[in-house]
Amino acid sequence: MIKLYNRDIISALDLDRETMDYLFYEAEKIREELSTKKILDYCRDKVMVTVFLEPSTRTRLSFQFAMTRLGGLVIDFGLEQ
Secondary structure (H helix, E strand, O other), rough: OOHHHHOOOHHHHOOOOOHHHHHHHHHHHHHHHOOOOOOOOOOOOOEEEEEEOOOOHHHHHHHHHHHHHHOOEEEEEOOOO
């Protein structure tokens, strides 16, 4: 089992091949569940804080939508507001 709890990932270079394979496998499972339109709770009780230093409305909204769809909460500390 891959341990990702309490691990900061800043770059894909921080991950080994086994971890990358695991993440892609898990992402595919989530993608399949999203296509069923059922309510997901992968991120229940989780908060994602976003900080966009450059204007990037499309990216910011994509992140917010994804986190919300997975059952989480988003706090935006962006400068563009």
